Amino acid sequence: MKVHAKVFKYGNDVNTDEIIPARYLNTSDPDELALHCMEDIDKEFIKKMKKGDIIVAGKNFGCGSSREHAPIAIKAAGVSCVIAESFARIFYRNSINIGLPIFESPQAAQEINDGDEIEVDPNEGWIINITRDKKYTIKPLPPFIQEIIQSDGLMPWVKKKYMEVNKE
Amino acid sequence: MGMTIVEKILAAHCQREKVEPGDLVIADLDLILANDVTAPLAIKEFEKAGAEKVFDASRIAFIPDHFTPNKDIKSAEQCKIVRDFARRFKLDNYFEVGEMGIEHALLPEKGLVLPGDAIIGADSHTCTYGALGAFSTGVGSTDLAAAMITGKAWFKIPPTLLFNLKGRFKKWVTAKDLILYLIGKIGVDGALYKAMQFGGPAVHDISVEGRLTICNMAIEAGGKAGIIEPDEKTIKYVEQRKQRNYTVFKADQDAAYEQELEIQLDDIEPQVAYPHLPENTRNVQEASDVTIDQVVIGSCTNGRIEDLRLAAEVMKGNAVADYVRCIVFPATQQIYLQAIQEGLVDIFINAGAVFSTPTCGPCLGGHMGILAEGERAVATTNRNFVGRMGHPKSEVYLASPAVAAASAITGKISHPEEVVR
Numbered sequence: 001m002k003v004h005a006k007v008f009k010y011g012n013d014v015n016t017d018e019i020i021p022a023r024y025l026n027t028s029d030p031d032e033l034a035l036h037c038m039e040d041i042d043k044e045f046i047k048k049m050k051k052g053d054i055i056v057a058g059k060n061f062g063c064g065s066s067r068e069h070a071p072i073a074i075k076a077a078g079v080s081c082v083i084a085e086s087f088a089r090i091f092y093r094n095s096i097n098i099g100l101p102i103f104e105s106p107q108a109a110q111e112i113n114d115g116d117e118i119e120v121d122p123n124e125g126w127i128i129n130i131t132r133d134k135k136y137t138i139k140p141l142p143p144f145i146q147e148i149i150q151s152d153g154l155m156p157w158v159k160k161k162y163m164e165v166n167k168e
Numbered sequence: 169m170g171m172t173i174v175e176k177i178l179a180a181h182c183q184r185e186k187v188e189p190g191d192l193v194i195a196d197l198d199l200i201l202a203n204d205v206t207a208p209l210a211i212k213e214f215e216k217a218g219a220e221k222v223f224d225a226s227r228i229a230f231i232p233d234h235f236t237p238n239k240d241i242k243s244a245e246q247c248k249i250v251r252d253f254a255r256r257f258k259l260d261n262y263f264e265v266g267e268m269g270i271e272h273a274l275l276p277e278k279g280l281v282l283p284g285d286a287i288i289g290a291d292s293h294t295c296t297y298g299a300l301g302a303f304s305t306g307v308g309s310t311d312l313a314a315a316m317i318t319g320k321a322w323f324k325i326p327p328t329l330l331f332n333l334k335g336r337f338k339k340w341v342t343a344k345d346l347i348l349y350l351i352g353k354i355g356v357d358g359a360l361y362k363a364m365q366f367g368g369p370a371v372h373d374i375s376v377e378g379r380l381t382i383c384n385m386a387i388e389a390g391g392k393a394g395i396i397e398p399d400e401k402t403i404k405y406v407e408q409r410k411q412r413n414y415t416v417f418k419a420d421q422d423a424a425y426e427q428e429l430e431i432q433l434d435d436i437e438p439q440v441a442y443p444h445l446p447e448n449t450r451n452v453q454e455a456s457d458v459t460i461d462q463v464v465i466g467s468c469t470n471g472r473i474e475d476l477r478l479a480a481e482v483m484k485g486n487a488v489a490d491y492v493r494c495i496v497f498p499a500t501q502q503i504y505l506q507a508i509q510e511g512l513v514d515i516f517i518n519a520g521a522v523f524s525t526p527t528c529g530p531c532l533g534g535h536m537g538i539l540a541e542g543e544r545a546v547a548t549t550n551r552n553f554v555g556r557m558g559h560p561k562s563e564v565y566l567a568s569p570a571v572a573a574a575s576a577i578t579g580k581i582s583h584p585e586e587v588v589r
């Protein structure tokens with residue numbers, strides 16, 4: 001999964017109420033949630049972004065409630081990946097579990113600006129800022145997490161590991 | 169090197185002698201929970217996977233508390249998904265409107281979360297049960313769906329921060345002020361991926377209810393879990409309620425903590441957290457002249473009987489300020505009843521406050537007290553993010569029930585001393 005896209009940049013402590021306001025939580029339909037993605041931090045986001053674009057943010061991205069609606073809204077909006085200095089832990093977990101690629105890279109997150117064009121290759125472990133001609137390396141994910149991602153998320157992994165075993 | 173209480177609980181749940189921070193484990197779970205916002209997603213995932221049975225119908229708790237009694241048609245439909253699933257799989261712990269309460273107050277009250285348990289909940293404030301000496305943490309709906317099938321979840325063993333509590337609270341200073349003060353000190357990501365353990369001699373003076381308030385807000389510092397080793401108070405609390413057996417774990421003498429911080433309770437004044445982050449704390453005495461439109465007393469943080477007693481003590485014989493709405497919502501039906509029996513409801517209603525049925529309602533800007541553009545509220549809840557209680561341009565100030573009640577009376581953020589002599 002190599003991506004090449006434009007960046008939408010946000011600051012520290014972007015919380016799940018900003019990513020998907022609670023007033024829309026009476027549905028869990030991804031397409032409906034996507035319509036309100038980032039609404040309380042950037043009303044224009046969903047109008048301006050194109051499929052495949054990337055969110056880059058500061059520290060503690062996704063803090064607040066455990067709502068999986070947040071990474072779902074981001075994924076359904078068509079965002080290809082999120083890069084941040086750090087992630088709130090439930091958001092981190094949820095993203096892995098639903099198959100939204102996310103990367104922690106403090107230096108890249110600090111230096112990449114809004115509107116920059118970047119390229120990301122998670123398998124080879126690098127980010128290139130094309131606009132500024134700069135390359136960053138990303139730490140590989142722990143093997144166990146990779147196993148979940150390679151199975152396309154937690155549920156397919158569980159299916160493979162538990163449900164098919166139980167049937168025998 | 170010994171183990172911390174969190175390490176011991178998790179080691180026991182993955183049948184290992186020893187675990188260390190950073191280890192990835194798959195642990196057996198004692199209880200899993202979800203609510204009307206998160207359960208429907210988990211159910212969808214469960215069904216998509218083609219699962220036909222749950223791992224244990226007695227260890228899944230579904231509590232529709234966020235938009236209930238159903239706020240609108242969409243909420244009604246979400247709740248129906250949860251109810252139908254509970255009925256189909258004969259879940260022992262489905263709580264319908266009438267017996268439900270806010271999940272994190274209800275489960276400890278019912279004796280469904282116990283010392284030594286490993287618990288996940290599809291709700292970030294699941295960290296609350298650490299107050300009883302359990303390892304308990306919030307996850308998303310997919311984790312929950314997987315756990316409904318397997319009874320297990322994956323964890324990275326967190327490092328532990330130890331807060332050594334010493335001294336005594338001053339009058340009008342509460343567990344809520346302590347946790348707000350700590351979040352102000354270490355920041356909203358100060359405990360990111362870590363367990364926050366509260367220990368030291370003063371912890372034994374804090375009631376179980378106060379401990380639930382403290383652990384409830386560990387997530388507001390980014391924490392994976394809050395935890396307090398069980399003592400006599402814990403045992404007394406759970407013995408009256410327990411629905412199964414439990415094991416008490418305590419840290420080894422030579423357990424390794426990532427950091428130890430000493431906190432003098434005497435140093436703490438009543439706190440208020442300014443918008444829009446729980447870390448923006450100040451002493452109430454230093455609050456600028458903030459006039460308010462609404463006061464909310466309740467939630468999984470401060471909706472227990474002790475909280476209502478404290479608010480009533482401040483409100484007794486006083487009246488809510490003109491043009492201010494004061495909404496009190498007890499966390500469970502049991503607390504509701506007790507508040508009636510103790511005469512607290514009389515005090516609130518005579519003061520001009522609303523006394524609501526248990527629900528999360530206003531806490532997350534769901535219903536039952538939404539803020540308009542430009543309005544301000546003092547709330548005993550746990551989050552003051554942008555738009556949390558309504559319009560994105562409204563403001564929430566977090567405080568204890570005593571400060572909230574005093575503020576309702578004066579119409580601006582106030583120290584309880586200003587209204588109680």
Ligand code: SF4
Binds near residue numbers: 234270271293532
């Ligand atoms: S009371 Fe508020 S914080 Fe607690 S579970 Fe309900 S919505 Fe969440």
